[in-house]
Amino acid sequence: xxxxxxxxxxxxxxxxxxxxxxxxxxxxxAEFIREQLSLEAEARExxxxxxxxxxxxxxxxxxxxxxxxxxxxxxINPADPYVAAGVCYSCSISCHGEHTLVELFGKRSFVCDCGxxxxxETSPCTLRINAEIGQKGGVIAEEPTAGNKYNQNFRNTFCxxxxxxxxxxxxxxxxxxxxxxxxxxxxxGEDWWHPECVVGLTREEYKKSIxxxxxxxxxxxxxxxxxxxxxxxxxxxxxxxANEYSERRPSIVTAIAAGNGVDGNDIxxxxxxxxxxxxxxxxxxxxxxxxxxxxxxxxxxxxxxxxRYASTPGFLPPVxxxxxxxxxDTKGTPSSITPNGESKKRKAEDDVDEPTESTxxxxxxxxxxxxxxxxxxxxxxxxxxxxxxxxxxxSTCKLDLFALTPTSTTPFSLFxxxxxxxYICRCANCFPSLKPHPQLLEEEDTYxxxxxxxxxPNGAPSVGTGSLLDRGEAAFSNMxxxxxxxxxxxxxxxxxxxxxxxxxxxxxxxxxxxxxxxxYFEKLxxxxxxxxxxxxxxKKNRKDQDRNGDGEDNRKEQSGY
Numbered sequence: 223x224x225x226x227x228x229x230x231x232x233x234x235x236x237x238x239x240x241x242x243x244x245x246x247x248x249x250x251x252a253e254f255i256r257e258q259l260s261l262e263a264e265a266r267e268x269x270x271x272x273x274x275x276x277x278x279x280x281x282x283x284x285x286x287x288x289x290x291x292x293x294x295x296x297x298i299n300p301a302d303p304y305v306a307a308g309v310c311y312s313c314s315i316s317c318h319g320e321h322t323l324v325e326l327f328g329k330r331s332f333v334c335d336c337g338x339x340x341x342x343e344t345s346p347c348t349l350r351i352n353a354e355i356g357q358k359g360g361v362i363a364e365e366p367t368a369g370n371k372y373n374q375n376f377r378n379t380f381c382x383x384x385x386x387x388x389x390x391x392x393x394x395x396x397x398x399x400x401x402x403x404x405x406x407x408x409x410x411g412e413d414w415w416h417p418e419c420v421v422g423l424t425r426e427e428y429k430k431s432i433x434x435x436x437x438x439x440x441x442x443x444x445x446x447x448x449x450x451x452x453x454x455x456x457x458x459x460x461x462x463x464a465n466e467y468s469e470r471r472p473s474i475v476t477a478i479a480a481g482n483g484v485d486g487n488d489i490x491x492x493x494x495x496x497x498x499x500x501x502x503x504x505x506x507x508x509x510x511x512x513x514x515x516x517x518x519x520x521x522x523x524x525x526x527x528x529x530r531y532a533s534t535p536g537f538l539p540p541v542x543x544x545x546x547x548x549x550x551d552t553k554g555t556p557s558s559i560t561p562n563g564e565s566k567k568r569k570a571e572d573d574v575d576e577p578t579e580s581t582x583x584x585x586x587x588x589x590x591x592x593x594x595x596x597x598x599x600x601x602x603x604x605x606x607x608x609x610x611x612x613x614x615x616x617s618t619c620k621l622d623l624f625a626l627t628p629t630s631t632t633p634f635s636l637f638x639x640x641x642x643x644x645y646i647c648r649c650a651n652c653f654p655s656l657k658p659h660p661q662l663l664e665e666e667d668t669y670x671x672x673x674x675x676x677x678x679p680n681g682a683p684s685v686g687t688g689s690l691l692d693r694g695e696a697a698f699s700n701m702x703x704x705x706x707x708x709x710x711x712x713x714x715x716x717x718x719x720x721x722x723x724x725x726x727x728x729x730x731x732x733x734x735x736x737x738x739x740x741x742y743f744e745k746l747x748x749x750x751x752x753x754x755x756x757x758x759x760x761k762k763n764r765k766d767q768d769r770n771g772d773g774e775d776n777r778k779e780q781s782g783y
Contacts, residue, residue, distance in 0.1 A: 271671035273312040276349040277334050282369055284330040285669040288314040289376040292321035293345045296377040300384070306376035307340035307366075308332060311671055317348050324378045324387070327398065328668045329412055330661070332370055337361035371404045373411030380414045382520070383425055387414075394501040395510075399518040400638070402659055408524035415518055420635050421506040422543040428504055435502070506548025508538055514640040519543050519633040527655050528636065534624045536642035540634035547632060620647040719746065 277285055287308040294307050313336035314323055337347030347361040374380070380387050380396065396414040403409020418428035503509070522528055532540040542548050628634070646652075646662055656662055723742050727734050 266674055269315060270673055271311060272674050273315040273671065274349065275671065276313055276336060276347060277310040277669065277671075278336070278347075278350060280669065282331040282333050282367065283669045284328055284666055285332060286311050287326040287329045287332060288318070289324040289326060289378070290314075290318045290321045290341070290345070291324060291378060293318065293341050294376075296379075300377075300379070304377060305340055306372035307335040307338070308370070308372070308376060309336040309341075310334040312349055313347060317345060321345075324375070326375050329371075330401070330666065333367035335366055335370065338364045338366040340366045371406070371411055373405045373413055375411075375413060381416050382413075382419045382518075383416065385425070397516055399521060400515045400661060402517060402521035402528065402662075403524040409521040410518050413518065413520075415516075417507045418504045420516075420518065420543070421504050421541060421548050422545045423504055427545075431504070432501060504545070506541055506545060508541065508637050512639070513538055513637040514642070515638040517636040517638070519635045522636055523633050525655070525659075527652075529628060529634075530621050530624075531642075531646075532628055532634070532636060534621070534645060536639050536645035538637040538639070540628055540630075541637060542630065542632045542634040544632050547630070617650065619649045619651060620645065621652070 277283065287310065289306065289308055294305060296304055308326065308329065309318060313334055317336055335341060336345075337350060343362040346359065348359040350361045351358055352360045374384065378386050394417070396416055397420075398414050399410050399412055401409065401412035404411045416425065416428075418425060423431075517528065529540075531537045643663065643665070646656065648656065648663075660666075724734065726732075727738075
């Protein structure tokens, strides 16, 4: 009876400090280093560029921007004034890495606002040289650039529907306007648009139409037989080139897309997400493969001379902000117009120099490496070649050869083909209107920071993104001699203290848990008493294990420091 009571008491007593519990909450130094290197490798994959240099010294350039909602939270009332600010890629990581960011992608003629009066002094720029102390970091209250232009995107508000963007709820693709005008001009300032909003549908109407289509499709689809596989789904991921901004979706955070530890359930979930994101375009919205850029109706109305290009070579027919009108016009509107006014339908065999493959959310591009001879090989004799632009006489206006401006008063958006610049009129009358919009004359270059070197597979360092140990050693080697000696002495002193703390764990075979480390540093006051108290706690835990009968487990997960 006594033995039974003793056994029951032993079973009911909590096994505090047991080796099994310590194993779950601990890791060896080698495991920690491997995990750290793996995390850094994932970070380099998600953030491939160096982030050690602010772009402010480069002046006004087209670059990827981020808006920090932590430093500049937008007001609840959209009508209230708001001081917007945009930071470059490097500052978004080095200066605002723990903040809530809105990824805006490319904006033209912009200078980084980090370290200026547009941001609070509590968030200085850590990448630029502080003129007062002559060292890097602590830059605040500089005068912002007057030429920067801001729109509602900096508030995390997008499109004509003025909705806040939530990457976890948003489905489908948004498209960025080429941006003829800023908000001061009546344009959108390179805003992002939902396809349904471009054609005049509300978001709710579009969602209902999608649900209706899915319901009709479900009624037509035969029911699955029990225990049978009726469809095999293959999920692939393709990266959009870093310089493609016109068909990418903005997001609040940059996701880390690493392939480590992905199981079947994760792949299935990704497959469902891919299918959900692949929503059909609303009626009247062009196919993504048919255009390269688009100009929203706001910018078209702000610069009405661009309306004359609708339905001309290089431009698709107008897409009105009227769903009913788009559907009716699509039935009888030709896809392109020849100079003599005849309609010409595009056929599959006519698209000789159009690529057949496409990447997600970005229209395909022509192969510029193909020569004129190789491009003509294999073309049937009956094929009608696309209209080739000729050198223009400055006194002749191309637009006089085509149809007149659409007479409808309904605002519309323009969709531009990849070669639209070849058909832009540069005559003496048209060029003054084009000059303020260089993006219509030649393709823009978007600045990208230098790519971080890949390094070895185990996570070797690269400039600006190496491991913490290597970056610490690099900083140590750049110190002056006196500070370097003082730092080495402090390091040696701390190393000896930590070694004395870890010694009892090594002798007893007890694993070092996170709580042990935390308790040690809380007690560490730079004297011997603190070390003895922390080390004594480890010996006491060992004695408790022996008293509870747990001492026979002699696993050694931490064999020493």
